[in-house]
C-alpha cells in the first residue's frame with residue numbers, strides 16, 4: 001500500500017525550479033533512497049514533504065486509515081504529529097542541553113496526561129513520565145549513547161551527534177522517517193555501524209524510510225529502491241543494481257562517485 005504519494009510536485013525559487021514536476025511513492029515499510037548531485041533538489045524535496053516549504057504546484061498525499069490526506073500547507077509540527085519525522089543535513093541539537101534532555105524534549109506532547117494531572121503531580125503523571133524516560137533510555141541504548149546521557153550534546157563527537165539526531169526523530173514515534181545525509185562527516189567505521197542501525201530500526205519500529213545520502217556504499221546497501229534527482233527532475237527510479245548501471249545516472253554523476 002502506498003503510504004505517501006507525491007504528485008507533480010514543483011517548488012520554484014524565483015526563476016529556479018529547485019524541484020520540478022516530481023512524482024514518487026513510498027510503500028509501507030519500504031527503505032527508499034533519494035540521490036543526486038549537489039544542488040539537485042533533494043533537501044528542497046524533503047522540505048516540501050515535511051512542511052518547511054509549501055509546494056508551488058502539486059500534492060503530497062498521506063494515506064491514513066480512512067482516507068488520503070493532503071499535506072500541502074500544513075505546518076511542520078502538525079506534519080510531525082501525523083507521523084512524519086526527519087533529521088537535518090546541518091545538525092540541529094540543543095547543544096547546551098544533555099543528551100537525555102534532547103531526547104525528552106523531542107517527546108514533549110507524548111505525555112498522555114492532562115494539564116491538571118501534571119500540575120498536581122498525580123500518580124499517573126509519574127507513571128507517564130517514567131514510561132517516557134524508559135523509551136528515551138531504550139532509544140539511547142540502541143544508538144550506543146546510554147553512557148553519554150548526561151553529557152552536553154555539544155561535547156559529543158560528530159558521529160554521536162548525528163546518531164542523537166536520529167534518536168530525537170525516532171522519539172516522536174514516526175511512521176515515516178526522513179534522513180537527510182545521516183552519514184555526512186562520519187568515518188568508514190561509523191558509516192558501517194550506522195548502516196546496520198538503519199536496517200535495525202526500520203524492522204524494530206516498523207518504519208518507512210526515505211534517505212538522502214551521498215555515501216553510495218550505504219545507499220546501495222540499505223535501500224530497496226532509489227530515486228535519482230538532477231536539476232530538480234527525477235531522472236531514474238529503480239533497484240540499486242538498476243541505478244548503478246543506469247547510463248543517465250552515471251552521466252549525472254560523471255566526475256563523482258557512484
Ligand SMILES: Nc1ncnc2c1ncn2[C@@H]1O[C@H](COP(=O)(O)OP(=O)(O)OP(=O)(O)O)[C@@H](O)[C@H]1O
Nearest residue numbers: 013016018036037038039040041042043044045089
Ligand atoms: N531557500 C532557497 N532559496 C533559493 N534557492 C534555493 C533555496 N533552497 C535551495 N535553493 C536552490 O535550489 C537548488 C536545490 O537545492 P537543494 O539544497 O535542495 O539541493 P540538494 O540536492 O539537497 O543539494 P546538496 O546535495 O548539495 O545538499 C539549488 O540550486 C539551491 O541553490
